[in-house]
Amino acid sequence: MDSISSNLAEIRRRIERAALDAGRDPATVRLVAVSKTKPAEMIREACEAGQTLFGESYMQEFLEKREDPVLEGCSPEWHFIGHLQSNKIRSLIGRVSLIHGIDKLSTARELSRQALKHALTADYLLEVNTSREETKYGMRPEEVETAAEELFALPSVRLRGLMTIAAPDPEAAELEFRELRELLLRLRKLAPRPEELTELSMGMSSDFEAAVREGATLVRVGTAIFGWR
Ligand SMILES: *Cc1c(COP(=O)(O)O)cnc(C)c1O
Numbered sequence: 720m721d722s723i724s725s726n727l728a729e730i731r732r733r734i735e736r737a738a739l740d741a742g743r744d745p746a747t748v749r750l751v752a753v754s755k756t757k758p759a760e761m762i763r764e765a766c767e768a769g770q771t772l773f774g775e776s777y778m779q780e781f782l783e784k785r786e787d788p789v790l791e792g793c794s795p796e797w798h799f800i801g802h803l804q805s806n807k808i809r810s811l812i813g814r815v816s817l818i819h820g821i822d823k824l825s826t827a828r829e830l831s832r833q834a835l836k837h838a839l840t841a842d843y844l845l846e847v848n849t850s851r852e853e854t855k856y857g858m859r860p861e862e863v864e865t866a867a868e869e870l871f872a873l874p875s876v877r878l879r880g881l882m883t884i885a886a887p888d889p890e891a892a893e894l895e896f897r898e899l900r901e902l903l904l905r906l907r908k909l910a911p912r913p914e915e916l917t918e919l920s921m922g923m924s925s926d927f928e929a930a931v932r933e934g935a936t937l938v939r940v941g942t943a944i945f946g947w948r
Pocket residue numbers: 753755776800801884923924925939940941942943
């Protein structure tokens with residue numbers, strides 16, 4: 720079995736090549752190592768290989784792992800990438816640097832309420848259902864611009880960009896990545912502070928190179944680093 724450190728080196732190399740192919744600076748793409756269901760020892764190993772940014776999806780698991788003594792001295796930066804119910808949001812305030820999966824106005828409102836209460840600013844991404852599959856979370860692309868005015872007015876939160884989980888078919892995925900990038904550009908035109916809207920979280924183990932070519936700034940890779948779940 721390949722080691723976590725050699726997997727990471729290989730993923731970084733592929734990200735770099737995809738970025739250069741598209742005429743992008745590879746430094747504009749950050750790798751989110753998705754460690755859900757994997758033990759803290761594996762996060763430690765990735766940390767020792769220079770990986771600092773990790774993504775978790777399950778609240779209880781995340782809250783336990785971040786306190787794990789195995790991670791002492793490693794101080795990972797955490798992103799929460801899972802689906803979020805409003806009643807769980809409070810647990811994330813001040814514990815993650817970015818929340819990827821806000822998929823409804825009501826959840827964004829709750830995030831704003833909780834951040835305000837804790838006197839903190841919370842950064843988040845809006846999840847968009849670009850594949851329009853019924854089983855997927857996310858706002859429909861056409862809903863995003865309608866919601867924009869209210870989203871930009873919410874206190875104590877900063878919308879930093881968009882996130883999607885693309886369809887499994889590579890050709891469909893490529894179109895979805897492009898659609899997400901175009902949606903971000905339109906959203907910037909509506910934004911009071913467009914310079915804050917910089918992030919496109921797209922691409923996973925099976926499709927991150929296409930996502931990078933289409934403008935991803937955050938790729939969320941789990942299996943290709945840590946193995947099958
Ligand atoms: C699990 C997960 C990933 C990582 O998927 P892999 O195919 O293992 O790379 C990325 N994004 C989200 C939202 C996830 O839940």
